Amino acid sequence: MLHSTNSNELLISEDAMNARTILITGGAGFIGSNFVYHWCETYPGDRVIVLDALTYAGNRATLNPLEETANLRFVQGDICDRPLIDRLLQEETITTVAHFAAESHVDRSILGPDAFVQTNVVGTFTLLEAFRQHWLAQDKPEHFRFLHVSTDEVYGSLDADDPAFSETTSYSPNSPYSASKAGSDHLARAYFHTYGMPTLITNCSNNYGPFHFPEKLIPLMCINILLGKPLPVYGDGQNIRDWLFVRDHCRALDCVLNQANPGETYNVGGNNEVKNIDLVNMLCDLMDELAKDLPVHPARDLITFVKDRPGHDRRYAIDATKISTELGWVPQETLETGLRKTVQWYLSHENWWQPLLSEEYQAYYQKVYA
Incomplete structure (x- = not known):
């Protein structure tokens, strides 16, 4: 630490002198904002x-x-907008x-797959190519990093007795969403192997926590319980997912960016397999425990089984041994502690989620669950 003799001047640390500039795409979404x-x-x-x-x-x-x-600047724009990306990088x-x-x-990918191909494949390509040119123009700095955040859904579906997904599991996507993410993963990997660009890939299990859009399972259930609406459960409800608290995921991504070697891939899971x-x-x-004056009590009376969605994967499970062994990351939250924090957040942040229940959202909800 270099201390100033003038109390009105800022103290300058080594960390401040070596400060990075990070571009976070999708930073107003769920995982990105966290x-x-x-x-x-x-x-x-x-x-x-x-x-x-x-x-x-x-x-x-x-x-x-x-x-x-x-130290924060917000820019509204599309990752497919190459001139914008070039300008920001420079x-x-x-x-x-x-x-x-x-x-x-x-x-949504089943209802309209075109947007998924455009954003997830074309958008990722646009970012990779722009970053490659920026990296080359700077004479390939060793400290540059491009982290591509992906999903375990690229691996497909597991049977009950199958081993969990590892970094060497073959890709077998079953929905337009997972297929588009698989394509973007392959591009990120190719940019490392072809150009030597310092890319990193992570594949995570289902995230949950604050700032989750209401259409996803956990916030949907919390909000519908508060509104006294049915709780739609696909098929027989026996589909299994591994759940990861979003702040644990953020810590894992931090470890990958700061410790991993370029070209590596890491699976990130919460060690919490549970049936829907x-x-x-x-x-x-x-x-029932934390909310007051619920419209329907007990809330389990609201559970309604609905027609299963097409191509619904039966089970996902993540083997996070690699990131634990190599980078020392382990999740801090159990499913019980993470869910309690999540429910408490939705109970105390109605001003955040209430405006999101728009006419467009209601129309989408009816189309999916009617």
Whole structure:
């Protein structure tokens, strides 16, 4: 630490002198916004540029508390807009990209796959190619990084007795969403092997926590319980997912960016496999305990089984041994502690989720669950 003799001057640390500039795409979405908070809290000396198209699942209000921070700049724009990407990389002297921007809901990909191919495949290609040119123009700095955040759904579906997905599991996507993410993974991998560009890939299990758009399972159940609406459960409810608290995921991504060698891939899971119906029952019980004056009590009375969606994968499970062994990351939250924190957040942040229940959202909900 270099101390100033003038109390009105800023103290300059080595961390501040070596501060990075990170571009976070999709930073107004669910995982992206949580990562923005994590990065700003953990590395206050870094410059953070958030790029988000603010489609239906992007919410700029999520970042309002951070926008007063001098080190954060928000830019509304599309990752397919190459001139915009080039300008941001050059103007802000970007050293690191954390790429979250994606169309991510399986149901929506079934209804309209074209947006998923455009954003997830073409958009990722646009970012990779722009970053490659930027990296070359800077004479291939060794500290540059491009982190591509992906999903376990690229691996397909598991039977009950199958081993969990590892980094060497063959890709076998079963929905337009997972196929588009698989394509973007392959591009990120190819840019390392072909050009030597310092890319990193992570494949995570189902995330949950604050700032989750209401169409996803956990926030949907919490909000419908508060509104006294049916809780739609696909098929027989026996589909199994591994659940990862979003802030644990952010810590894992931090480890990958700061410790992993370029070209590596890491699976990130919460070690919490649970059947959908069991998860819904857990949420009902937590809402009964924590919420006051529910329209329907017990909340389990609202559970309604609906027609299964096409190509519904039966089971996902992540083997996170590699990231644990090589980088020392392990999740801090159990499913019980993470769900309790999540339910409490939705109970105390109605002002965040209530405006999202728009006419467009209601029309989509009816189309999917009618």
